[in-house]
Amino acid sequence: MDKQPHMRDDEVLMRVRDLKKHFQVSAGFFGQNPKFLKAVDGVDLDIRRGETLGLVGESGCGKSTLARTLIRLYSPTDGVIEFNGADLAKLKEKDLAPHRRDIQMIFQDPYASLNGRMNVRDLIAEPLEIAGIGDDKSRTARVHELLEVVGLNKDHANRFPHEFSGGQRQRIGIARAIALNPQLVICDEAISALDVSIQAQVVNMLEDLQKELGLTYLFITHDLSMVKHISDRIGVMYLGKLVEIAPNNALYDDPKHPYTRALLASIPIADPVEARKDNQDQMQGEIPSPIDMPSGCRFRTRCPLATDLCAAEEPELKELADNHKVACHYAE
């Protein structure tokens, strides 16, 4: 079942170092003691060319903020995003333009991500138009081609998004994202809003496109079974930090971080005998507020292994096995 990496190529496409994105939530009295929501708080990540990197985590852990910062919808507070020899984190909007076409995004909600006032032809042609590729006629031809690629047909070009089902809309969003032959496609919960049967279709199509076009995916989701199916490597995020990152099989077979174990334990089990067994890895409590973060290790408030060391010192992301990095004092 589990997928093998398409390429054994270890070339890093995007290198992220200590990336931070803080939002100011209150200015305080006359600007004193402003409070910050640390949505992304020091993420190190390498995205390799041709791979699918899954990113999982609870709601509010900063997955989407990370995605939107990587694609520079948000300006990072601090850190480095190395891509094609440039540091995207430092570039001004106008200097970003040449890199824009190489990173594209597929959005979660196919109803909100397509402008209802534009027909399908204009929606898919828009990235081409902005990049100044071709004339009107050749763009239309390209749109027809892309529609075939994503399993629609060219008669759909004059229609409006509201005339399509959710799955078809997501296909339109995918056609738009791949129109410019990007190197990296960020799928931000791209299938979460779809029916399960449609999810499988769309995921299979994404895999086919990856093979054909040599795409690299950053696949963000909270659906652990889907991420297992599609990813080569999986990163686990908790409160704005990466706590574990490992190849697909390694993470599922040998999770090292207590949070990862808790996440995996939360997958419903179809076997009632297995399900009834008391599971020690189950988490307690709620995710702490990203405005008032716990000291030391962020997970210690909910961690069954927590000690004084965890409160005093924040664990670093260390490589424990081949390609398997974990941020926990007690991981072995």
Added chain:
Amino acid sequence: MTDIHVTVPKEKWAPVDRGAQDAEFIAAPSLTYWQDVRQRMWRNKPAMASLAFIILLILAAIFGPMLTHHTYYDQDLKLSNIPPIFEVYKTEPTDASAQYMFLNSGNFKLYEVAENGEILGLVRAKRKDLMKKQHIYVFGDAEVRVDYSQLPATLVDGDGNAIESIGYRWNQTNWFGTDSLGRDVLVRQLYGARISLTVAFVAAMVNFFIGVFYGGIAGYFGGNVDNVMMRIVEIIATIPLTLYVILMMVVFQSGFLSIIIAIGSVFWVDMARIVRGQMLSLKNQDYVAAAKTMGASTKRILTRHLLPNTMGPILVTLTLLIPSAIFIESFMSFIGLGVSVPMASWGTLTAEAVETLRAYPHQLFFPAAAISLTMFAFNFLGDGLRDALDPRLRK
């Protein structure tokens, strides 16, 4: 059950072509956006009727005054306060040709008319019997008396018998009648339409350009830009319009110019607020984020994504502001702050008509009808446009 083996010869197999598979999808022909808008607009009967009315009004306002010898300032006191429809009476003297006439029951004057309703002139009374409250007119050997001892006044012959009328006639000389100074109401009405439509046009343009631009900028950039811009809007919005027009009149003399400037400089704030509110909610939509990831410029995002999606509320606001601008102008003219005499606007016509409301209620009918019908038409048109421009309402 026996197995049935059917062998289909190889040459009978052929791949299904894609078009056939999708035939069920291609139920309706694909239309472009504007074809679609036109179709939906056409189907909306009230909106189309309103559009026809507005076009007719515009054409009449531009060309109407050129087609008649009446002017808005020509007075003829002999023919004042003539109604548009009157009852015609006939008298047949034996020694002269038949006479047609009508009695203006408001001022007890008798007018000579042609049989079709054309007004030929005022008839002078031979004698006035103030004791009996009668005016006596003589046509050849026939005598006609206007008896106003009892109201409404009636027309009687020499023996005191009421004269039978030959029916109602439409005033052929002045279709809408004349006012208290004998000026043609229809022509004055058309000049009034010019003024009202000018005001509507100016209000619409100013609203659209300043309001949409200002609100769009404030909403899109948000933060401190928004704060400063919206405080300015609030300051402008707090100045009472009437006071503003009066102050303007001190500077510009002309009432009309003051009204235009006042409406132009104040009316866009509502539009700015609505556009800003829309922008604030729309700019966080995913499709705007998608456009940004493609590297779309701010201008492109505003003009291709945000403004088209704001079009519905903009049009609705616009079509509500146009009639209210027309109304403000009429109101200002009504209370005497509008155009100066002898120029006419619907407001001044209404004001003049109110003075003679008891005697000649018909004078109020036409300007009032013009104001209300125009406001109705703009409202219906706005609703129709909003529905037509929204592809989500396509059936």
